[in-house]
Amino acid sequence: MSWLGFGGLLIAALLFVALPLWPRKPRSHRTRLGAASNVAAFRARRQELDEQQERGEIDAARHRELLAEAERLLVADAGVDSGANAVPQHGGGAWLLALAGIVVIGVAVAGYMRLGAVPDLALRALLAQDSATPSAELVTRLKTRLTQRPDNTYYRLFLARLELEAGHPEAALAAYRELLKREPDATQVRAEYAQALFLAAGSQITDGVRAEAEQVLARDPGNPIALGLRGISAFQAGDYRAAIAAWDAVIAAAPASAEADAVRGAIAAARARLGEAPPPPLVRIAVTLGAGVAPDIAPDTPVFVFVREWQGPPMPVAARRLRVADLPVTLEFDDTASLTPARPLASIGKIEVVARVALGGAPTPSPGDIEGRAGPFVRGAETVAVELVIDQVVARSPGAAESPRP
Structure with a gap:
C-alpha cells in the first residue's frame, strides 16, 4: 500500500471517530415542536377513549388501561426527544476527540510500520542490490517478515533459495518443507526441494531425492531440475543412455542457457563412459x-x-x-x-x-x-x-x- 492510500484510510478512520463527537448546534426549536406534537396526539387519544366509553364500546377498566398506555407513550417520547437532543454546548468533549485522534494515528502508524508495506519496501531495496552472494541482513529480514506474515509463500520460497545458495541446505530444506505443507501441488517448489535434498546428501541420489523428482515429472514431464536429477540418478547407476536422454531433454527446454552448457559437459562425460567420441561441433x-x-x-x-x-x-x-x-x-x-x-x-x-x-x-x-x-x-x-x-x-x-x- 502506498503512503497516499494509507493517508486516505487514516483520514477516513479519523472522520469515523470524530464525527459522533463533534459538537452540534442545539435543536431546541425542533425539540419543542416534537413535544407539542406528542401532547396533541395524547389529548386526541384521550378524547377518543372517552367517546368510546360513552358509546359503550369499552368499559371503565379498559378505558383506564388504554389511557395509561397512552400516558406511558407520551412519557417515553418525551424522554427520547430530550436525550437525542441533549448535546453539550461547551467544549467538554474536545479532549476526548483529541485523544481519539491521537490513538487512531498512533495505532495506525505503528501497525503500518510493522504489518504494512514499509518492511516490504525495505526488503525490496535489499533484493535490488546487485550482489552475487545473499547478505546476512537480507536473510534475517526475510525470517523476521515471515514471523509477521507466515502465509507469504513468495518470501518463504526466496528464503529457501537464498539458504541453498549460501550453502545451508538444511535451512533451505526446512523452508521448502513449510512451503510444501501450504502448497503440496507446487511442482517447481517440489523440484527445488528435491535438489536441496540432493545437495544435503553430498550430491548423491537417495531414495528420497529420486521419489521427489519422479513425483514432479509425473505432473510436469519437462521440469528441468527434475530431469537433471533423473539424469544424475541414471549416471550414478551406470545407465548412461538414460542419463543422456534425460539431459538432452534439459537442453531442449533452454538450449541458450548457462545451465545447458554444463549439461552438455555431462552428456560428453556419459558418452565417454560408453566409449563414444562426441560428434564434431558444427x-x-x-x-x-x-x-x-x-x-x-x-x-x-x-x-x-x-x-x-x-x-x-x-x-x-x-x-x-x-x-x-x-x-x-x-x-x-x-x-x-x-x-x-x-x-x-x-x-x-x-x-x-x-x-x-x-x-x-x-x-x-x-x-x-x-x-x-x-x-x-x-x-x-x-x-x-x-x-x-x-x-x-x-x-x-x-x-x-x-x-x-x-
Missing part, C-alpha cells in the same frame, strides 16, 4: 572483448552469442548466454544448441555469427550495446571456426532484432 567460436572495453563493463553484464542464417530470418538458429566475466571463451555449437527442432543448425547452409554485450540486459540489440559480427560462412562437413572480437558500439536498434532465448 561451429566453433572464440569470443574476446576488444581492447579497452572490459574496464567499463560490470562482470555480470550478460553476453549473447548466437548463430543466424545469413540474410535469413532475424531469429537465431542457435544461441548461448554468458557473462562478461566468462570472456574470453571458446564455444562449440551443434544441433543441441538449436533453439527449435524445426530449424536445426545442421540444416543451415550459410551462417553469420554475432556476439553482443547487452548493457541493458535484453537479448535484442539496443543503442550503446557492444557487439562483434562475422560472416557469411558456408557450413560444410568441416567445423566452421570463427574468431570474434566484441568492439563495435550499436548506434541504434535495427528494425529486425535478434532474440535468442535467455
Whole structure:
C-alpha cells in the first residue's frame, strides 16, 4: 500500500471517530415542536377513549388501561426527544476527540510500520542490490517478515533459495518443507526441494531425492531440475543412455542457457563412459572483448552469442548466454544448441555469427550495446571456426532484432 492510500484510510478512520463527537448546534426549536406534537396526539387519544366509553364500546377498566398506555407513550417520547437532543454546548468533549485522534494515528502508524508495506519496501531495496552472494541482513529480514506474515509463500520460497545458495541446505530444506505443507501441488517448489535434498546428501541420489523428482515429472514431464536429477540418478547407476536422454531433454527446454552448457559437459562425460567420441561441433567460436572495453563493463553484464542464417530470418538458429566475466571463451555449437527442432543448425547452409554485450540486459540489440559480427560462412562437413572480437558500439536498434532465448 502506498503512503497516499494509507493517508486516505487514516483520514477516513479519523472522520469515523470524530464525527459522533463533534459538537452540534442545539435543536431546541425542533425539540419543542416534537413535544407539542406528542401532547396533541395524547389529548386526541384521550378524547377518543372517552367517546368510546360513552358509546359503550369499552368499559371503565379498559378505558383506564388504554389511557395509561397512552400516558406511558407520551412519557417515553418525551424522554427520547430530550436525550437525542441533549448535546453539550461547551467544549467538554474536545479532549476526548483529541485523544481519539491521537490513538487512531498512533495505532495506525505503528501497525503500518510493522504489518504494512514499509518492511516490504525495505526488503525490496535489499533484493535490488546487485550482489552475487545473499547478505546476512537480507536473510534475517526475510525470517523476521515471515514471523509477521507466515502465509507469504513468495518470501518463504526466496528464503529457501537464498539458504541453498549460501550453502545451508538444511535451512533451505526446512523452508521448502513449510512451503510444501501450504502448497503440496507446487511442482517447481517440489523440484527445488528435491535438489536441496540432493545437495544435503553430498550430491548423491537417495531414495528420497529420486521419489521427489519422479513425483514432479509425473505432473510436469519437462521440469528441468527434475530431469537433471533423473539424469544424475541414471549416471550414478551406470545407465548412461538414460542419463543422456534425460539431459538432452534439459537442453531442449533452454538450449541458450548457462545451465545447458554444463549439461552438455555431462552428456560428453556419459558418452565417454560408453566409449563414444562426441560428434564434431558444427561451429566453433572464440569470443574476446576488444581492447579497452572490459574496464567499463560490470562482470555480470550478460553476453549473447548466437548463430543466424545469413540474410535469413532475424531469429537465431542457435544461441548461448554468458557473462562478461566468462570472456574470453571458446564455444562449440551443434544441433543441441538449436533453439527449435524445426530449424536445426545442421540444416543451415550459410551462417553469420554475432556476439553482443547487452548493457541493458535484453537479448535484442539496443543503442550503446557492444557487439562483434562475422560472416557469411558456408557450413560444410568441416567445423566452421570463427574468431570474434566484441568492439563495435550499436548506434541504434535495427528494425529486425535478434532474440535468442535467455
